[in-house]
Amino acid sequence: MVENEKAFLNTQSELSMKGAGYYSKKTIGAKIAIDSLQHLIIDALNNISKSKNLRFADFGSADGGTSQELWYNVISVMRERGDHRPIEIIYTDLASNDFSTLFKTMQGMGENVDLAYQKEFENVFVHGCGTGFHDQLVTSGTLSLGFSATAMHYVSEKPCQILNHVHMVGASNIERNKFKKQALVDWEAILSARAKELEPGGRFICINFGIDENGRYLGNTGDKSMFESFNRHWKGHLDSGIITEEEFISATFPQHYRTVEEFSQPFVGNDCLSNKIGLKLNRIFTKLTKCPYRQEYENNKATITPEEFAKEFIPTTRSWSETVFRSALKNRTYEETNQIVESFYKNYENEVANSPSEHSMDYVHIVMEIERI
Ligand SMILES: C[S@@+](CC[C@H](N)C(=O)[O-])C[C@H]1O[C@@H](n2cnc3c(N)ncnc32)[C@H](O)[C@@H]1O
Numbered sequence: 159m160v161e162n163e164k165a166f167l168n169t170q171s172e173l174s175m176k177g178a179g180y181y182s183k184k185t186i187g188a189k190i191a192i193d194s195l196q197h198l199i200i201d202a203l204n205n206i207s208k209s210k211n212l213r214f215a216d217f218g219s220a221d222g223g224t225s226q227e228l229w230y231n232v233i234s235v236m237r238e239r240g241d242h243r244p245i246e247i248i249y250t251d252l253a254s255n256d257f258s259t260l261f262k263t264m265q266g267m268g269e270n271v272d273l274a275y276q277k278e279f280e281n282v283f284v285h286g287c288g289t290g291f292h293d294q295l296v297t298s299g300t301l302s303l304g305f306s307a308t309a310m311h312y313v314s315e316k317p318c319q320i321l322n323h324v325h326m327v328g329a330s331n332i333e334r335n336k337f338k339k340q341a342l343v344d345w346e347a348i349l350s351a352r353a354k355e356l357e358p359g360g361r362f363i364c365i366n367f368g369i370d371e372n373g374r375y376l377g378n379t380g381d382k383s384m385f386e387s388f389n390r391h392w393k394g395h396l397d398s399g400i401i402t403e404e405e406f407i408s409a410t411f412p413q414h415y416r417t418v419e420e421f422s423q424p425f426v427g428n429d430c431l432s433n434k435i436g437l438k439l440n441r442i443f444t445k446l447t448k449c450p451y452r453q454e455y456e457n458n459k460a461t462i463t464p465e466e467f468a469k470e471f472i473p474t475t476r477s478w479s480e481t482v483f484r485s486a487l488k489n490r491t492y493e494e495t496n497q498i499v500e501s502f503y504k505n506y507e508n509e510v511a512n513s514p515s516e517h518s519m520d521y522v523h524i525v526m527e528i529e530r531i
Contacts, residue, residue, distance in 0.1 A: 184473040184477040185474060185478070187447055187450050187474065187519065190447055191307070191445065191447040191523055192228050193227060194447070195445075196228055196231055196232065198525070199303065200232065202527065206359055206360055210243065211245075212243050212245045212246070213296065213301050213302050214302060214305065215296065216306070217310075218306050218308070219255075219309075220256075223259075226263060228305075229247060237279060246283045247285070248286070249284070249285070250291055251286075252290055253288035261286065291306070292351065294355055295351070297355075298354050298355065299356070301356045303362075303363070306362075306363075306365070306366070307364070307365050308521075311413045312412055313340045313413065313414050314344050314347070317336035317339065318337075319410045320333050321333070323385075323389050324385065324389050324392055324410060324482070325389070327369075327385050327415060328386065337414040345416065349424055350435055352530075353530060358531065359530065360530045361530070362437075364525075365445070365523040366421070366524050366526075367521070367524075368524035369415045370417075374522050376415070376521060379518070382517055384517075384519055387517075388506070406486075422442060425439040437530060438529045438531050439526060439528055440528065440529050441525075442525065443525050444522065444525070445521075445523045446520060446522055448518070448520050449471075449521075451470050452518035452520075454467075455514060464512070468507045468517075471507075471517060472510065476503055487499070
């Protein structure tokens with residue numbers, strides 16, 4: 159294998175969600191956020207294509223579990239309205255994604271059999287695409303509706319490693335600006351690709367992690383910041399000699415949380431990108447979704463112990479972050495890696511059990527509806 163192929167695979171493995179359905183089982187908050195925006199898709203359906211066939215895409219779908227009910231409901235509404243046009247749904251993610259679980263789920267061979275819409279409705283065709291969403295993924299002018307949740311904060315490549323933190327939210331100004339620049343290049347590539355794919359009148363609806371007008375972001379909404387906890391425990395492992403300096407630095411999340419201003423930039427001014435490629439930003443707003451695990455604990459303190467809450471809470475942080483820490487340990491044996499990763503999350507779990515009311519993973523999304531003109 160040549161060097162740059164290795165680098166490519168490493169980046170992909172850092173981005174992957176935990177497989178075999180773990181991601182969607184432990185990521186209830188993402189599902190709640192997605193379901194709450196169903197009305198945007200239903201509204202969009204009133205305006206999209208009158209053509210004979212419909213093509214929808216779910217960009218960065220992971221195992222498909224968190225958006226399954228959304229698509230079930232959307233198709234259900236269409237059929238109830240007497241719209242029986244064939245619908246092609248294309249799930250896109252990286253080649254390293256667990257598409258096998260996704261296909262099984264949609265065919266009713268996994269969990270949530272009742273939502274296996276491919277079986278339930280006629281004329282619905284499910285496809286997978288393993289090419290990244292920074293490229294054009296379908297034939298020009300054939301996409302009726304694009305959707306993406308919680309995926310486009312991943313940058314196509316890390317512009318640098320972050321030396322003293324695990325995430326850009328704690329990076330130095332110089333490092334943070336490099337991530338910001340990369341994220342803008344990526345966002346413009348994403349928009350250009352969608353502009354080519356969408357048919358006139360088609361919509362791209364996306365809900366992305368970002369930083370809201372109050373400076374809040376995932377796991378940082380007033381309680382102890384989740385990324386500070388990740389950083390503290392990873393640094394604790396460095397200080398105890400469990401990991402090396404290089405391993406500490408390698409655990410740099412390949413993510414950038416954009417602000418509303420950053421997302422809007424390609425749409426602002428006469429000379430802006432969106433005017434050149436034929437896109438219009440119909441709406442943009444921020445949305446807070448409370449951490450369901452913390453809420454469950456707060457509502458049931460009489461029956462749920464702090465230790466039980468901590469045990470339930472950690473997996474929702476782990477489902478998407480674990481691969482970053484694992485990838486940083488790429489020169490270790492499998493057993494060593496497991497031990498280090500387990501003790502890292504155990505330390506975080508102990509911290510949560512000691513101060514349960516200070517931990518939550520609230521979601522902060524920037525929601526956009528973009529139209530192809
Ligand atoms: C946090 S998960 C979100 C999954 C699901 N959409 C949700 O909201 O629950 C992010 C997904 O984006 C995918 N992803 C990251 N970069 C990508 C890229 N360049 N192209 C396609 N998918 C990507 C990851 O592999 C992962 O499955």
